[in-house]
Amino acid sequence: MKIFPLFTAPLFNHRRTVQQRFWLFFLLWISSGLIFSYAQAAEQFPSVDQGWFVFSSTDSPPPASATWTPVHLPDNWNVSHPNQGGTGWYRFHIQGTYHDSELWGIYLPRLSVNAQLFINGQLVGSGGRFIEPVAHNSYRPLFFGFPGQLLHSGDNVIDIRLLGYANEGSGLSPFKIGRADALETDYQHQFSLQVIAPTISFVLLILLSLMLFIIWLRRRQETIYLMFSLCGGFSTLYTAAFFIQEVPWLTHSQWLWLIFSSAMWYVYCVMLLIHRFVKVHRPTLEKALLAYTITGPLIIGILPSNYRLELFGLLGLGFAVLSLYVLIIIFHYRHHCSRKETWLLFCSILFSAIMGYHDLINLLITQREVPIYYFYWGSTIVGIAIAFLLLLRFDQSLHLFEALNRDLHHLVEQKSRALNQSYQERQTLETRQAVFRERERIMRDLHDGLGGYLVSALVQAEKQPLQTFPLQQTLRAALNDLRLMIDSLDGDPIDLASQLGSLRDRLETGMDASGAQLHWLVTDSPHLPNPNASNNLQLMRMIQEIFTNIAKHSRAHHVYFCVAPNILEIKDDGVGFAVDSPHLGRGLPNLRLRAHELGISLHIDSSPSGTAIHLTW
Known part of the structure; x- marks a missing residue:
């Protein structure tokens, strides 16, 4: 006869191997609990x-x-x-x-x-x-x-x-x-046993309780998930006493009453949970035990606190009998569950009961040793075991539904992806067409109107280069600004690489005219916090303003332009300037204002050996 058939199950059955692993984990947990609970560190000092x-x-x-x-x-x-x-x-x-x-x-x-x-x-x-x-x-x-x-x-x-x-x-x-x-x-060693282990148990039970409470919210008709959430809640409250040092707003007597009351409520909720797990319907017994669980702690809370632990010990005798009743119920109705579920429930609750009896003896029988309690080990074992069984049942109940729904879900996803891709392509195409039309209109307006006038004025000014040199510079700057505006209307506002590429030629021309060599180091396209045509134009204007100032004032020989996804850096080896000087004009305040509007950070370092400007976002 095979007492534990799951150990002889086929190794290639996935569901069986998961259960085998859980049994191994469960037995190791119990063994470690028993060993750690009574182990003492090697004495190095008397x-x-x-x-x-x-x-x-x-x-x-x-x-x-x-x-x-x-x-x-x-x-x-x-x-x-x-x-x-x-x-x-x-x-x-x-x-x-x-x-x-x-x-x-x-x-x-x-x-x-x-x-x-x-x-x-x-x-x-x-x-x-x-x-x-x-x-x-x-x-x-x-x-x-x-x-x-x-x-x-x-x-x-x-x-x-x-x-x-x-x-x-x-x-x-x-x-x-x-x-x-x-x-x-x-x-x-002792701190790990008495503080860290309860803390881990607390977190584990909280997570399991929340998980099954969420399942109950979706399946209100199955109250077994709610019962486990209540069990986990009362168990974690009791376990908290082992690692929480100070409890605001509660006196020692009130805290003691709360944690021992939660232990009583935990045992009562375990009984309710087992009733529903093995499908036993005994409402009269449940109501009687509910009255016992409510009135007992309330009466103890009213009586003098000097005898609170002894009274809880006497009250705990009733719950000790209740734990035996739960074990008998599991064994008597074992045919309502699989053999694995029966053994898992019986062993875990038996272990928890033994730990509870140990603590009950400490409450009722005075000993010379300062008492130590182990019931939280048992509640953790029971919580893990029952949560595993409930999750396994939930998984089995959803298995067929998931199998039937899988193909439909896959088909819906395919259609959704196709529709979304088609929609995105259409939106992109429409955007590009609109930008292209607007750009063509602006180009025509510039060619026939303002651009033509600027080019004509520049040609006339170049006929007298010495007398009209400042005018030529102004006209060229105006033309460059118009080109910058046109470039900012590119179809993809997220991609600044193409706009920077268009700007590079004009920057190199300006640097060559001022006698400086431009070193262009672009490792990746930058991505502004809120990319759009207007913000891109503002960034281009900032770059243009910085290079204009370098050409006019720095007397630099080398200028470095470095770009990464979240940073833009411009350095030169010029003469520098006083960043805090009140005579700098409007250039620097305008740069700071544009940076603020774009939501980026502007930082300037300047010394007689050069200037470095950092834009980060």
Whole structure:
């Protein structure tokens, strides 16, 4: 008989191999959880466990004359100081010889609720706030590094100020002191287990819950997806207690009530989820358990907070019975699911139940050790398992629909692409034709009107070159400006390369006339933020203005024109100018104004060895 048939499934069946991989991942997750939950880092330093204790509300270490009593760690206040809470002080004396140049550290693997560390009366570290809302460090290790000069040869006093609450298992476990670099290895191991692992579980469950909640929004009739979203929400709220230190607006008592209530609600939602998964309809039982889940935490919230954990432990006995009921339901109605689904649900919920029983024992039975909780491991395993099964069912329900829709979708895409391409081609053609017609009209107007007059005036002026040289320059500049306007009407406003190419000839002519050599370095066509004919014209005018100033004032021998997709740079080796001079005229302000209107950045560097102008966007 094959107990787990999926391990013997054909290797070339894609759906089966995916399930095989998930089983392997699932078993490895459980194994790692069990191993990591009880693993301890290798001890490199002896633990400190003998000291003195006193209750004191002072902010600094109490004097030696206080009523100190001997203490042996681990110290659980439920055992050593029942029904007492507040601020307690632990004092330890250590002997030794220390080097001032070394960085030392103290590693507190387990405590409750918050701690501060003093070395020879000096504060070296704190876990956070000691007043409401207090910092919660009950489920995380603390590490305090300090310089070696705080320790001196002979007797050293270590004081640990601990904030604890009555009947909540507050206290301190043995700690270590040693070189910080070596001791931090133990701390990082425990931090990964107690903080990073819950954080990963939190994120994972949030993502799974959101994913299935979105599926439920699209398939409202299948409430099983909503049940999982609720399970994930309550589970993440409970898991948050393991990595969130400070909760604004909530006191310690309120936060404790919230996280333990969420654990109860999680178990109730798991029961609802399993009912719907195996198709069991028991509304009377669900309503009775709903009343139990609502009234229990509410009554505990009204009662004094000194006995809150014990009351939650007693309330948790009912949910422990509920977890057994869920396991029985899965086994009894196993024929409603496939064998793989039955085993996956049963094993994951059994693991979660075992972790819950462990935490329930810590709530109900007082021990010397400061309690540590593992239920978040179980809730994460159950969340992953159920989410996998729900997503697999959702995938199966959509598989046939996707197969039938695939060909139609492919055909629609083909037709859409063809229509879109035809539309784009038509729009491009119409645009090019319109630009071409407008350009031809302007060319005719220029030829017959303004252009003809300018050319005629230039010919007449050239007959007397010496007397009309300034007039010739003005006429040539006017003609160049007209050509620039015509070039800006090119059909593709995004492609500036052709317009720059047209401009290059005129720029080289101007540079040759001024005795400078133009070096043209265009690696790619630039792309303005908002490309259109007007903006292209503005950019061409800026370039033309810059080269006009170079020809007039720089006395340069070499001019470099560099263009990339998002930058345009013009350099010369001329005499430079004072950028901040008030006598520069309107050229530079006009350049800045055009740059601002185009949404580009203008930066000018000038010195006696040359000028560099950068346009970036």
